[in-house]
Amino acid sequence: MKDFLTNSVFFGAVISLVAYEIGTLLKKKFKLAIFNPLLIAVICVMAVLILFHIDYDTYNEGGQYISYLLTPATVSLAVPLYRQIELLKNNIKAVAAGILSGVLASMVGVYILARAFHLNSQLYVTLLPKSITTAIGMGVSEELGGVVTITVAVIVITGVLGNVISDLVCKLFRLEEPVAKGLALGTAAHAIGTAKAMELGEIEGAMSSLAIAVAGLLTVVTSSVFASLM
Amino acid sequence: MKHVRQFCMILLFSFIGEFFRMVIPLPVPASVYGLVLLLAALLTGIVKLDQVEGAADFLIEIMPVMFIPAAVGLLNAWDVLRPVVVPVVVVTVVTTVLVMGVTGQVTQRVIRWERKRKEGK
Numbered sequence: 456m457k458d459f460l461t462n463s464v465f466f467g468a469v470i471s472l473v474a475y476e477i478g479t480l481l482k483k484k485f486k487l488a489i490f491n492p493l494l495i496a497v498i499c500v501m502a503v504l505i506l507f508h509i510d511y512d513t514y515n516e517g518g519q520y521i522s523y524l525l526t527p528a529t530v531s532l533a534v535p536l537y538r539q540i541e542l543l544k545n546n547i548k549a550v551a552a553g554i555l556s557g558v559l560a561s562m563v564g565v566y567i568l569a570r571a572f573h574l575n576s577q578l579y580v581t582l583l584p585k586s587i588t589t590a591i592g593m594g595v596s597e598e599l600g601g602v603v604t605i606t607v608a609v610i611v612i613t614g615v616l617g618n619v620i621s622d623l624v625c626k627l628f629r630l631e632e633p634v635a636k637g638l639a640l641g642t643a644a645h646a647i648g649t650a651k652a653m654e655l656g657e658i659e660g661a662m663s664s665l666a667i668a669v670a671g672l673l674t675v676v677t678s679s680v681f682a683s684l685m
Numbered sequence: 686m687k688h689v690r691q692f693c694m695i696l697l698f699s700f701i702g703e704f705f706r707m708v709i710p711l712p713v714p715a716s717v718y719g720l721v722l723l724l725a726a727l728l729t730g731i732v733k734l735d736q737v738e739g740a741a742d743f744l745i746e747i748m749p750v751m752f753i754p755a756a757v758g759l760l761n762a763w764d765v766l767r768p769v770v771v772p773v774v775v776v777t778v779v780t781t782v783l784v785m786g787v788t789g790q791v792t793q794r795v796i797r798w799e800r801k802r803k804e805g806k
Contacts, residue, residue, distance in 0.1 A: 642785075
């Protein structure tokens with residue numbers, strides 16, 4: 456059985472899609488933020504891998520074909536952004552102010568907490584790019600001398616967390632403007648947050664996509680300044 | 686055939702993005718270059734919306750699924766993460782809420798402030 460799975464190209468893809476379907480069904484049934492399809496899917500797949508002693512590489516044999524689509528999907532985010540370009544032009548000041556303050560809040564937040572926990576400077580720079588998209592975050596972490604594996608893990612956790620808690624946070628901070636919600640999701644939780652923003656609506660999705668690119672690039676520019684603080 | 690052509694166009698921009706990634710020495714992924722270039726092509730009219738629209742909407746719709754393999758990969762990171770798990774989790778939770786709140790509030794305040802100013806005129 457295990458030999459069969461090791462050689463199967465479709466196992467990883469099938470189990471991911473089935474797990475996501477289970478997540479979607481649970482979400483429909485219970486309508487609670489914690490029944491987030493992505494979160495449920497990840498937990499289900501992890502549980503299967505652990506229970507049946509299947510290692511990650513075996514799973515990723517098929518899983519990688521799903522990940523393969525991530526670059527074209529991100530490129531596709533240009534389409535909703537193009538459709539909302541007038542909205543962007545009309546709100547350019549708000550958009551710029553929002554993303555910039557979010558990026559600074561992220562790094563100031565990491566700095567203060569790193570001080571509070573007496574983290575060493577390597578762990579501090581590892582955490583600095585936690586809110587931006589994986590590929591940019593890996594590069595930033597590497598450049599600053601961080602532990603790239605931890606950076607990637609934290610970026611993924613941040614994304615899934617942002618995706619799950621966004622409804623609650625929007626209520627807590629009384630965010631009602633679609634533009635504000637979209638930027639909040641994209642700046643805090645990169646592409647995984649954007650997947651959630653797309654579910655909220657086209658405007659939210661477009662703004663969130665914009666935030667991935669802008670927040671990512673702003674972090675590249677400003678992170679070295681913050682890194683020198685500790 | 687239409688969707689095949691659209692998908693091909695998106696792959697073409699992903700490919701051009703990879704090329705930029707290779708040539709420019711910045712930690713910017715191919716996908717971000719591709720996104721910016723496709724947007725520029727749409728704005729300048731080099732690419733028409735109906736040349737990418739259907740396939741793009743489909744890819745965006747199924748996007749959450751694409752993060753499953755990466756997130757499951759956390760299983761492998763557990764050994765590295767374990768010694769620092771408490772501070773890492775606290776930093777992650779606090780800053781995620783903080784960034785969302787700050788970004789959203791600042792954006793919303795500026796939008797409403799500008800709206801008021803326009804109405805006042």
